[in-house]
Amino acid sequence: MSIILDKVSHIYEAGTTMSVTALDNVSLVIPDGQFIGLIGHTGSGKSTLVQHLNGLLKATSGSIYFNGEDIDAEDFDKKRLRSKVGLVFQYPEYQLFEADVFSDVCFGPKNLGLTPKEVELRAYEALKLAGIEDEYFYQSPFDLSGGQKRRVAIAGVLAMKPDVLILDEPTAGLDPMGRDEILEQISKLKKETGITVMLVSHSMDDVAKYVDRIIVMNRGGVMLDDEPAKIFKQYERLEEVGLAAPQVTYIMKALHDRGYDVRLDINTIDEAKKEIMSYFSRLAAAKRRR
Amino acid sequence: MGVIKVKDLIFEYIRRDEEGNVEGITTAVDDVSLDINQGDFVSILGHNGSGKSTLAKHLNAILYPTEGTVWVDGKDTKKDEYLWDIRQTAGMVFQNPDNQIIGQVVEEDVGFGPENMGVPTKEIWERVEESLKAVGMYEFRKHSPNKLSGGQKQRVSIAGVIAMHPKCIILDEPTAMLDPKGRKEVIRAVRALNDVEKITIILITHYMEEVIYSDKVYVMDKGKVALQGTPREIFSQVERLRKLRLDVPQVTLLAHELKQEGFPIPEGILTKEEFAEAIDRCADML
Numbered sequence: 001m002s003i004i005l006d007k008v009s010h011i012y013e014a015g016t017t018m019s020v021t022a023l024d025n026v027s028l029v030i031p032d033g034q035f036i037g038l039i040g041h042t043g044s045g046k047s048t049l050v051q052h053l054n055g056l057l058k059a060t061s062g063s064i065y066f067n068g069e070d071i072d073a074e075d076f077d078k079k080r081l082r083s084k085v086g087l088v089f090q091y092p093e094y095q096l097f098e099a100d101v102f103s104d105v106c107f108g109p110k111n112l113g114l115t116p117k118e119v120e121l122r123a124y125e126a127l128k129l130a131g132i133e134d135e136y137f138y139q140s141p142f143d144l145s146g147g148q149k150r151r152v153a154i155a156g157v158l159a160m161k162p163d164v165l166i167l168d169e170p171t172a173g174l175d176p177m178g179r180d181e182i183l184e185q186i187s188k189l190k191k192e193t194g195i196t197v198m199l200v201s202h203s204m205d206d207v208a209k210y211v212d213r214i215i216v217m218n219r220g221g222v223m224l225d226d227e228p229a230k231i232f233k234q235y236e237r238l239e240e241v242g243l244a245a246p247q248v249t250y251i252m253k254a255l256h257d258r259g260y261d262v263r264l265d266i267n268t269i270d271e272a273k274k275e276i277m278s279y280f281s282r283l284a285a286a287k288r289r290r
Numbered sequence: 291m292g293v294i295k296v297k298d299l300i301f302e303y304i305r306r307d308e309e310g311n312v313e314g315i316t317t318a319v320d321d322v323s324l325d326i327n328q329g330d331f332v333s334i335l336g337h338n339g340s341g342k343s344t345l346a347k348h349l350n351a352i353l354y355p356t357e358g359t360v361w362v363d364g365k366d367t368k369k370d371e372y373l374w375d376i377r378q379t380a381g382m383v384f385q386n387p388d389n390q391i392i393g394q395v396v397e398e399d400v401g402f403g404p405e406n407m408g409v410p411t412k413e414i415w416e417r418v419e420e421s422l423k424a425v426g427m428y429e430f431r432k433h434s435p436n437k438l439s440g441g442q443k444q445r446v447s448i449a450g451v452i453a454m455h456p457k458c459i460i461l462d463e464p465t466a467m468l469d470p471k472g473r474k475e476v477i478r479a480v481r482a483l484n485d486v487e488k489i490t491i492i493l494i495t496h497y498m499e500e501v502i503y504s505d506k507v508y509v510m511d512k513g514k515v516a517l518q519g520t521p522r523e524i525f526s527q528v529e530r531l532r533k534l535r536l537d538v539p540q541v542t543l544l545a546h547e548l549k550q551e552g553f554p555i556p557e558g559i560l561t562k563e564e565f566a567e568a569i570d571r572c573a574d575m576l
Contacts, residue, residue, distance in 0.1 A: 020437070041469040043439035090467075091386075146338040173385060173466045175337040175496050177535035202469035205540070242471030247499070247540035247562075254562045255569060269540060273547050276569070280553075284576055 003030040003053055003085070003164065008062035010048055010220075022048040024220035025062070030164070035190055036198045037207035037228070040217030041242035046200050047090075049217065050166050053198075054085035083112060086162030090169045092153030096141040101132065104141055105155045112160070126159035127152070129192065131185040147178035151185060158189070164196040171206055183210060205246045208232065208267040216243065229265040248272045291364060292327040293458050293490050294349055294380065298358035299323070301344055301513075318344040320513035321358075328457065329488040331481070333501040335524075336510030337535035342494050345510065346460050349492065350380040363457060378407060381451035385463040387443035396438075396446055397422065397431040403454040414453075421449035425479050441472030448476065452483065458490035459483070465497060473497070498525070498539045502560045509534060526558035541565050 010023040022045050030036065030053075040046045051057040052064055055071050055078045064071045066081055089095070098104035105123040114122070127137065130151040136144060141152050150170065157165065167186065171179040187210050190197045201207050207214065207228070214231045216224040218241040224231055231238070235245035235253075244250075246267045252275070255262050262279050266272050301319040304312055319341045326332050336342040347353040348360045351367040363379045365372040381403075384390055393399025400418045409417065422428040425445035435443055444464060451459055461480065465473040477500050483489045493500065501507055507524045509517040511534050517524055525531070525538045528546045538546070545559035545568065554575060555568045 018437075041471055042441035042467075169467075173338075173463065173496075175535050176498070176537035177532075178338055179496075204470070242469055244470040248544060251541055251544060251562045251565055254566045258566055258570070260569070260573075269544050269547065272544055273551070276544075276548060277551060280572070280576070283573065287576055 002032060002065075002067065004028070004065040005030075005052070006063045006065070008052060008059045008064060010045075010052065010057060011060045014060055022220050023052070023059075026220070026222055028215070028222060028225070030196060030198070032163075032196060033194050034196055034213055035187075035211045036196070037211035037214045038198055038200045038217065039202060039204065039207065039214055039243060041202060044217040044241070045220040046217050047168060048220075050087060050168060050198065050200055053164070053166060054082050054087050056082075056087070083108075083160040084162055085164045085166065086157035086160055088154050088157050088165070088167045088170065090172060092156075093141075093146065093149035096149060096153055096156075099140060100138045101127070101141050101144070101152050102137040104152060105159050108156055108160045122159045122161065123155070126155040129158050129189045130155035131181075131188075145178075147174055147181055150174070150182060154186075162195065164198070166198045166200065168200045169202075170199065171201070171203065179206065186210075202243065204232070204238075204244060204267075208246050216241070228267060232267045233265050291361065292325045292330070293363055294324065294326040294492070295361045296322055296324040296345075296348070296358070297360075299345070299348060299355050299360060300357040301341075301348065301353060302356045317513055319348070322510075322513070322515055323358075324508070324515075326458075326490060326492065328490055329484070330506065331484045331491045331504045332493070333504040333507045333521075334492065334494045334510060335496075335498075335501065335507060335536055336516075340510040340534075341513040342510045343462055344513075346382070346462050346492065346494055349458075349460050350382050351376045352382070378454055379456055380458045380460060381454055381456035383444075383448050383451050383459065383461045383464050385466050387447050387467070390447045390450070391435045391443055394434060395431075396427065396433050396435055399435055399446060400449045400453050403450055407454060417453040417455070418449075421452040422446075424452055424483065425449045426475050441468040444468060444472070445476060445479075448479065456489065458492065460492045460494075462494045463496065464493075465495065465500065473500070477503075498537050498542075502539065509536065521560060522558040525560060528557070 005026055005028045008023055008026045012020045012022055038046050052059055069076055071081055096104050102123055105126055106119050109119045109122045132151055141149055170182055199207055214228050215222055232245040232249050235249055248269055249267050252262055252264055252266045256264055262275050266275055299319055299322045302315050302317050305314050305316055307313050334342045351373055354368050360367045362376045365376055367376055391399050393402055397418050400421055401414045404414045404417050422431055425448050427445045465476050480491055481503055484491045502521045507521055508515050516534055525542045528538050531538055541562050542559050545555045545565055549555045553572050559565050
């Protein structure tokens with residue numbers, strides 16, 4: 001179930017004076033089951049890229065292969081692709097429309113031609129995966145909190161049983177607790193289902209804790225592609241392109257600059273705490289020896 | 291009296307079901323009083339649904355109090371005749387830039403406000419230029435707003451407010467949709483407007499790092515002011531903030547957690563420099 005991008009470029013309004021190159025010769029392999037963070041500043045091409053992955057946008061040049069099949073081939077079933085690569089847009093709660101939560105989540109699978117029983121089963125599973133309790137199923141989605149609405153919208157995509165789940169800025173506009181809740185839920189459903197998940201974000205603090213691979217985009221191209229610790233170590237390059245490492249990375253750097261022999265490849269508070277504590281126990285031991 | 295004064299403000303709205311029958315009454319703002327002086331930088335924190343946006347909408351007469359009074363520059367917002375004065379004195383920037391841009395060209399959009407105020411043409415262009423420069427969008431002045439990214443659009447929206455030369459700007463989660471650089475630029479522009487032009491700033495945000503520069507922080511919960519104080523006073527209360535569904539900056543949290551482990555570090559550390567100095571003291575004491 002891999003996705004392969006081979007030299008994909010996308011130019012908006014090609015051939016006019018207004019043409020903008022949004023993707024510039026991007027080649028990527030997205031194998032099964034990875035948890036990926038797609039990072040870039042606004043306008044770097046992230047959203048354009050993800051819209052290619054389920055065929056909403058067509059590459060100006062280059063090819064995209066889904067399970068080895070060219071998605072732009074004449075006989076390729078794009079409808080199937082869209083159910084296999086689920087895309088949760090920014091502010092997905094604006095797309096809720098049904099009278100109650102359960103019907104809203106049923107809408108997608110209903111259009112797949114499944115039996116009503118199957119549709120309901122899928123909706124139920126999806127709502128559970130998204131962390132929505134039974135008591136909310138027959139409430140109007142508009143009476144829920146911002147974070148809950150967003151999870152209902154995510155359930156709507158999960159009900160299509162995608163192999164790949166892409167979330168474009170899933171935490172935008174949520175309070176800190178709401179942010180943590182939704183990321184924990186995504187991380188949990190990733191573990192339970194094993195599907196490929198791609199988090200599109202510009203918040204390094206958000207992705208650092210969860211993903212196992214980070215792709216950094218800049219000017220329509222892939223600038224860095226590696227595991228999080230290695231990416232954040234290059235915070236100077238991140239800053240050049242309008243991004244930043246998590247604040248803790250800078251804290252450790254500040255300590256290091258003052259002569260403390262601490263590790264620099266740190267990107268969560270837990271790691272930082274452990275590292276500082278271990279540094280101090282080493283320091284204490286050294287002083288005792290003296 | 292400060293540029294913005296809120297006294298015993300209560301705002302209630304009636305909830306209705308689909309047939310329009312009254313289901314109940316929600317009190318979104320519950321007995322809030324504030325006094326904000328000209329030139330202050332004030333931040334308002336609170337989880338989603340805590341009432342902070344509803345409060346903000348009272349500060350430039352988008353909503354009117356059910357009970358209590360709001361004065362902007364000494365003018366009661368309930369009085370119709372002051373409406374345009376109030377909106378000009380207290381400009382508002384919203385979260386979603388797509389809902390607040392109307393012009394076909396960036397510079398026209400920014401000029402829209404002053405044009406409606408009857409500013410002479412020559413001065414409109416001066417204001418447009420200075421405002422766009424203040425938010426780092428001058429080079430995009432001839433672009434169509436539709437072609438800008440979310441972050442760029444937001445900076446244009448802020449320029450549109452600045453161009454009206456308000457005494458006070460209310461920003462309702464202005465950085466929620468921006469990347470780190472865009473956020474930094476917006477916050478820097480906002481601080482500069484406060485420092486240099488002495489414009490009063492009321493910043494509503496979910497990003498704790500943006501709050502550390504303010505003179506005063508209000509934390510809202512269930513429509514009430516749950517906490518108020520300087521950033522240091524507020525962020526010293528890590529556990530209390532967590533109960534209010536909020537965070538503290540990462541550096542504050544790290545200091546707090548080390549303190550729990552027995553490190554002699556004070557609460558309310560706000561910057562990495564302060565943190566490093568605290569660690570120096572810990573090392574000296576070993």
